[in-house]
Amino acid sequence: MLIVADENIPLLDAFFGEVGEIRRVTGRTLTREQVADADILLVRSVTRVNRELLEGSRVRFVGTATIGTDHIDLAWLKAQGIRFAAAPGCNASSVTEYVLSVISLFAERRGLDDWTALSVGIVGVGNVGGELAQVLDRLGFKVHLCDPPREEREADLDQTFVSLEDALDCDVVTLHTPLTRNQPHATHHLLSEQHLATIGADQLLINSGRGEVIDSTALLHRLEQPDAPLVALDVWEQEPAINPGLVEKTWLATPHIAGYSLEGKMQGTEMVYQAMCQFMGLPVRKKAGQFLPEPALSKISFTSAAEEDVAVRTALLACYDPRRDDARLRLTLQGNSTERAAEFDRLRRDYPVRRECSSLKIQLKGTSKSLQDSFRAMGFKLKI
Ligand SMILES: NC(=O)c1ccc[n+]([C@@H]2O[C@H](COP(=O)([O-])OP(=O)(O)OC[C@H]3O[C@@H](n4cnc5c(N)ncnc54)[C@H](O)[C@@H]3O)[C@@H](O)[C@H]2O)c1
Numbered sequence: 308m309l310i311v312a313d314e315n316i317p318l319l320d321a322f323f324g325e326v327g328e329i330r331r332v333t334g335r336t337l338t339r340e341q342v343a344d345a346d347i348l349l350v351r352s353v354t355r356v357n358r359e360l361l362e363g364s365r366v367r368f369v370g371t372a373t374i375g376t377d378h379i380d381l382a383w384l385k386a387q388g389i390r391f392a393a394a395p396g397c398n399a400s401s402v403t404e405y406v407l408s409v410i411s412l413f414a415e416r417r418g419l420d421d422w423t424a425l426s427v428g429i430v431g432v433g434n435v436g437g438e439l440a441q442v443l444d445r446l447g448f449k450v451h452l453c454d455p456p457r458e459e460r461e462a463d464l465d466q467t468f469v470s471l472e473d474a475l476d477c478d479v480v481t482l483h484t485p486l487t488r489n490q491p492h493a494t495h496h497l498l499s500e501q502h503l504a505t506i507g508a509d510q511l512l513i514n515s516g517r518g519e520v521i522d523s524t525a526l527l528h529r530l531e532q533p534d535a536p537l538v539a540l541d542v543w544e545q546e547p548a549i550n551p552g553l554v555e556k557t558w559l560a561t562p563h564i565a566g567y568s569l570e571g572k573m574q575g576t577e578m579v580y581q582a583m584c585q586f587m588g589l590p591v592r593k594k595a596g597q598f599l600p601e602p603a604l605s606k607i608s609f610t611s612a613a614e615e616d617v618a619v620r621t622a623l624l625a626c627y628d629p630r631r632d633d634a635r636l637r638l639t640l641q642g643n644s645t646e647r648a649a650e651f652d653r654l655r656r657d658y659p660v661r662r663e664c665s666s667l668k669i670q671l672k673g674t675s676k677s678l679q680d681s682f683r684a685m686g687f688k689l690k691i
């Protein structure tokens with residue numbers, strides 16, 4: 308049994324070592340020749356899996372250790388009878404924490420003591436947008452949900468949805484749709500020049516879905532205008548060859564790492580392992596939890612003097628502060644486009660260990676019930 312796998316998938320040996328021989332490859336440059344004799348192909352989002360790659364190969368199972376599937380030709384795999392599995396929701400908490408941290412920094416920049424005064428429009432309310440909505444709601448934010456496919460499917464339920472135009476009216480607009488083309492509610496260039504014109508200087512636009520959901524030529528043009536909104540981009544058109552001019556105009560620019568918590572990546576591996584076991588009729592023997600190392604930061608204490616907003620946001624930024632990733636990306640902007648693209652991938656390959664809020668214990672002494680609820684909402688473990 309030969310397993311060809313992207314070298315950036317963590318715990319390959321631990322999960323798949325007993326199943327077969329593993330051939331590690333660079334996902335971005337994987338060739339037909341490298342995969343022709345494989346039985347199983349395991350990828351991340353940088354490998355296009357289609358007829359060009361797999362026609363004539365032995366591959367019977369393809370797994371992507373990611374949420375997004377826009378790099379996979381699902382219809383072609385199905386027509387060939389090749390089993391496919393993704394990892395839905397694996398890094399939803401990681402992306403949620405990225406968005407919360409960005410909102411926290413935006414509130415600080417706006418001089419707001421109470422960050423929950425910000426209204427948040429979530430475009431795409433699936434695993435990621437749904438988890439984010441729940442956390443924001445529990446924290447006391449006013450949240451507006453935009454998801455036309457769900458709105459159609461759930462017409463008879465109580466959930467209220469808003470139009471894209473109404474979502475774009477919120478203080479913070481955050482995009483969490485998949486990248487889709489040629490289908491109802493397709494998201495390719497969902498945010499056009501006309502939409503971008505309606506987002507003003509006091510607003511924040513975040514994209515951690517896929518770069519192509521925003522028309523980035525129009526976005527760059529919008530950011531050159533004096534009343535431009537603040538923008539935080541984690542995903543870009545044409546990764547890894549991203550536009551350095553757009554990075555310069557972006558407030559927080561990160562190299563597609565919103566989902567890169569250790570927990571998120573390990574759950575991605577675990578989910579494709581489980582799907583592969585099911586496909587091959589093998590027992591599931593491994594769990595991601597058994598491989599999670601001790602976190603470097605394990606406990607933070609707050610006393611009764613702690614102000615609610617400050618305490619919650621201090622702990623959040625201690626877990627993840629996007630300014631570090633922004634600084635690293637900006638350092639790579641020199642050089643020609645080939646060098647910059649290589650640096651973008653290097654930042655992702657050599658990403659430092661980042662742990663989720665759930666890895667951190669919060670010790671609270673004599674603090675309010677509402678502060679405890681806020682920490683719980685964000686997934687922290689409480690020690691009271
Ligand atoms: N930056 C990162 O590291 C990172 C990490 C994880 C996921 N992602 C991206 O985020 C996307 C969303 O992830 P998810 O787990 O929530 O996916 P999901 O499939 O669970 O949810 C996506 C939601 O978007 C909705 N949607 C589709 N078209 C829409 C439209 N035109 N307008 C509004 N909503 C629309 C769907 O109905 C669905 O509810 C993934 O497809 C992936 O591309 C990025």
Ligand SMILES: O=C(O)[C@H](O)[C@H](O)COP(=O)(O)O
Nearest residue numbers: 351352353373374375566567
């Ligand atoms: O879709 C996803 O899960 C994310 O975009 C994922 O974090 C992308 O990471 P990559 O596969 O490119 O390493």
